[in-house]
Amino acid sequence: MKNLWNREDAGKLGEDPLGMRVYSSRLIGQEEDLVLHGGGNTSVKTKEANLFDEREDILHVKGSGWDLATIEKEGFSPVRLSVLKRMVELEQLSDVDMVRHQRSAMTDPTAPNPSVEAILHAIIPFTFVDHTHADAVVTISNTRNGEDRIKEIYGNRVLIVPYVMPGFVLAREVYKLTRQLDWNSIEAIILLNHGVFTFADEARSSYNSMIAIVSEAEEYLSRCESRDPDRGPEGEIDTLGVAKFRHDVSDLTGRPILAQSDNSSLSLSFSEQPELQSIADRGPLTPDHIIRTKRAPIVLTENLTEDLQDYSDAYRAYFGSFTDGTQTMLDPAPRWAVWPGRGTLCLGSSIKDVGMVRDIAQHTMKAIFRAEQLGGWHTLGKRDLFEMEYWTLEQEKLKKPGTPNPMLGRIALVTGAVSGIGKACVERLVDEGAVVAALDLDPEITTCYDRPEILNLECDVTDSGQLRSSVERTVAHFGGIDMLVSNAGIFPQSFSITGMDDGTWRKSMDINLDAHRQLLKLCVPYLEVGIDAAVVMMGSKNVAAPGPGASAYSVAKAGLSQLSRIAALELGEKGIRVNVLHPNAVYDTAIWTADILKERAENYGLTVTEYKENNVLRTEVTSKDVAELAVLMLGPGFSKTTGAQIPIDGGNERVI
Numbered sequence: 212m213k214n215l216w217n218r219e220d221a222g223k224l225g226e227d228p229l230g231m232r233v234y235s236s237r238l239i240g241q242e243e244d245l246v247l248h249g250g251g252n253t254s255v256k257t258k259e260a261n262l263f264d265e266r267e268d269i270l271h272v273k274g275s276g277w278d279l280a281t282i283e284k285e286g287f288s289p290v291r292l293s294v295l296k297r298m299v300e301l302e303q304l305s306d307v308d309m310v311r312h313q314r315s316a317m318t319d320p321t322a323p324n325p326s327v328e329a330i331l332h333a334i335i336p337f338t339f340v341d342h343t344h345a346d347a348v349v350t351i352s353n354t355r356n357g358e359d360r361i362k363e364i365y366g367n368r369v370l371i372v373p374y375v376m377p378g379f380v381l382a383r384e385v386y387k388l389t390r391q392l393d394w395n396s397i398e399a400i401i402l403l404n405h406g407v408f409t410f411a412d413e414a415r416s417s418y419n420s421m422i423a424i425v426s427e428a429e430e431y432l433s434r435c436e437s438r439d440p441d442r443g444p445e446g447e448i449d450t451l452g453v454a455k456f457r458h459d460v461s462d463l464t465g466r467p468i469l470a471q472s473d474n475s476s477l478s479l480s481f482s483e484q485p486e487l488q489s490i491a492d493r494g495p496l497t498p499d500h501i502i503r504t505k506r507a508p509i510v511l512t513e514n515l516t517e518d519l520q521d522y523s524d525a526y527r528a529y530f531g532s533f534t535d536g537t538q539t540m541l542d543p544a545p546r547w548a549v550w551p552g553r554g555t556l557c558l559g560s561s562i563k564d565v566g567m568v569r570d571i572a573q574h575t576m577k578a579i580f581r582a583e584q585l586g587g588w589h590t591l592g593k594r595d596l597f598e599m600e601y602w603t604l605e606q607e608k609l610k611k612p613g614t615p616n617p618m619l620g621r622i623a624l625v626t627g628a629v630s631g632i633g634k635a636c637v638e639r640l641v642d643e644g645a646v647v648a649a650l651d652l653d654p655e656i657t658t659c660y661d662r663p664e665i666l667n668l669e670c671d672v673t674d675s676g677q678l679r680s681s682v683e684r685t686v687a688h689f690g691g692i693d694m695l696v697s698n699a700g701i702f703p704q705s706f707s708i709t710g711m712d713d714g715t716w717r718k719s720m721d722i723n724l725d726a727h728r729q730l731l732k733l734c735v736p737y738l739e740v741g742i743d744a745a746v747v748m749m750g751s752k753n754v755a756a757p758g759p760g761a762s763a764y765s766v767a768k769a770g771l772s773q774l775s776r777i778a779a780l781e782l783g784e785k786g787i788r789v790n791v792l793h794p795n796a797v798y799d800t801a802i803w804t805a806d807i808l809k810e811r812a813e814n815y816g817l818t819v820t821e822y823k824e825n826n827v828l829r830t831e832v833t834s835k836d837v838a839e840l841a842v843l844m845l846g847p848g849f850s851k852t853t854g855a856q857i858p859i860d861g862g863n864e865r866v867i
C-alpha cells in the first residue's frame with residue numbers, strides 16, 4: 212500500500228494537532244482498501260483550557276456520520292478523556308447510556324455524537340490513534356485458519372483480539388487484555404474479522420504504522436495468490452430480466468428500488484465461481500457492511516421470482532431465530548444479487564445507496580477470491596452478524612432526516628435533454644428524487660450533467676439501433692424505466708404545401724413522429740414492469756390550432772397526438788398512462804435567440820414582452836413551467852388520467 216504522506220502538506224500545518232488529525236484522517240479515508248463509506252475512525256488527544264482556565268485532557272474522536280475522506284475539524288467530537296477512561300472500568304454499560312454519557316462529557320454540545328469506538332480510543336495511551344477495516348488484514352482473518360495466519364505474519368508485534376461486538380464490549384475487552392501489557396512492545400492491535408488499530412504520539416508515525424501493517428498483509432496475500440480475478444470479458448445483461456427483478460424487489464420492500472448491473476470482469480468471474488451458492492452465503496467482509504448489504508447477496512437462478520421468495524423466507528427465518536423480541540424486522544429484501552454467468556446487481560433506494568453497495572460488493576468479491584485461495588472464505592457466525600445488523604447504533608446511521616423525495620427510486624428517460632423543455636424536465640425530475648437517462652443528439656449531452664442521478668446518453672432518436680442501445684443502457688444502469696418524456700423534436704423551416712420539398716417533410720415525420728413511436732415501442736416492455744408507469748408526449752398548440760406554412764410540423768405533431776391516444780387505449784390495461792402536453796410560445800429554448808425574438812415581435816408590431824405574453828392570461832410560459840406540468844403528469848396527481856391532451860400556453864383563443 213502506498214504511503215501518501217506529503218512532508219510539505221503536513222509541514223504547513225505546524226503545531227496544530229487537530230489540523231494534523233484532519234490531514235492524516237483524510238489520507239486514510241482516500242484509500243478504499245483501508246476504509247469504505249463511513250468505516251474506520253481516528254482520534255487525537257489534546258490538553259485544553261476550559262471556561263475556568265483549568266487544563267483538561269480532551270479526546271477529539273471522529274463523529275458519527277462523518278467520512279474520513281472528507282472530514283473537517285468540526286467532524287471530531289471533543290470528549291473529556293477522564294470520563295471515557297472511567298467508563299471502561301464499569302462492568303456493564305448499555306448503548307443508550309454510553310451514547311448519553313459520552314454526549315454529556317463533550318465540551319462542545321453542538322458537536323456530532325462521538326464514534327462508537329470512543330472509549331477504546333481513550334484507553335490507548337498515545338496521542339494519535341488510527342482505526343481502519345483494511346481489506347487485506349480482514350481478508351486474511353476471514354479464512355479458516357485466519358488467526359494462525361495473522362500470527363504467522365506479525366508474530367508478537369501485534370495484539371490479536373478475537374471478535375467481539377464493537378463499542379463498549381470491545382473497549383472493555385481490549386482494556387482487560389492490555390492491563391499488564393507494555394504498550395511500547397506492540398505496533399498495532401489486530402481485531403479479528405474487524406480491522407486494525409495503530410497509535411503513536413506523532414500523526415505521521417501512527418499513519419506509517421498503519422500503512423506498514425497493511426502492506427505486510429498485502430504482500431502475504433500476493434505471495435499466496437495464484438489467480439487474478441480481474442480478467443475475462445464483460446458479461447451480457449438481460450435487461451428485461453433485470454427490470455422484472457427490480458419490480459419484484461420493489462414490491463418486497465414497499466418502495467421503488469434501483470438496480471444497477473455490474474458486468475465487469477470481477478463481477479463476472481465471481482458469478483461463475485463453482486461453489487457460488489455456498490461462498491456467497493458465508494457473510495460480509497466486515498460486520499459493519501451488513502447494514503448496507505445485508506448478511507449475504509441473493510444468488511439468482513432461472514426463476515428470479517422464486518429466488519426472491521426463497522431469499523426473503525430465509526431472511527425471516529434468520530430474524531426469527533435470533534431476535535429476542537425487542538427488534539422490529541427490517542425489510543427482507545436483498546441489497547445485491549449475483550447472477551451466474553452475468554455478473555452482479557446492486558440495489559438501493561437512491562443512486563448514492565446503490566454506489567455504496569457497489570463499492571462494498573466489489574471489495575467483498577476481491578476479498579473472497581483471495582480468501583478462497585487461502586483455505587476458504589470464513590466469516591463470523593449468523594448470531595454475531597445479527598447483533599451487528601440490529602445494533603441500534605448501526606441502524607442510526609441509515610436514518611435520513613426529513614421526508615424522502617416523492618419520486619425517490621423512480622426512473623425516467625427524457626429525450627431532447629440538452630436544453631429547453633427537455634433540460635427543464637430532467638432537472639425537475641431529479642429535484643423530485645428520480646434518476647434520469649438524459650438523451651440528446653448534441654454531443655454536448657455527454658458533459659451536460661455531472662451528477663450520479665443522471666445518465667448522459669448521446670443518441671440520435673431517428674436511429675433505431677442507437678435508440679435501442681440507449682434504452683438498454685438505461686435499464687442496465689438504473690434497473691428499469693418508469694417514466695418517459697418523449698420530447699425531442701425540431702421545428703422545420705416554413706413552406707407552403709406546394710412549395711415544400713420532400714426532404715423537409717420526411718425529416719419532420721422522422722423526428723417529430725416516427726422516433727416517438729419507435730421509442731415508445733422499445734420502452735413498453737420495461738414500462739409494463741415499471742412502477743406507476745407513465746408517458747408524457749410533447750405535442751404542440753399547432754395540433755389544435757395549426758398555422759399556414761407549418762404542415763410538416765403540425766401534421767407530425769397531430770400524428771403524435773393520435774398515436775398517444777391509441778397508446779393510452781392499448782396500454783391502459785398494463786397500467787401505463789399516456790398523456791400529451793401541448794406547449795405554445797416557450798421562448799427560453801435554444802432556437803429562440805434574442806435577435807429572432809425581437810424580429811418576430813416587430814413583425815406583429817409588439818414589444819418582446821408583449822409578444823411573449825400574447826395569450827389569454829397575459830403570461831409568459833417558460834420551459835420550467837412546462838417541466839413542472841410534465842412531472843406532475845408523471846406523478847400520483849395524474850394517476851387516474853390517461854389519453855388526455857393538456858395545453859400549456861397561457862390560454863389560446865383558437866384552442867379554447
Ligand code: ZN
Pocket residue numbers: 251342343344377405406
Ligand atoms: Zn471498526
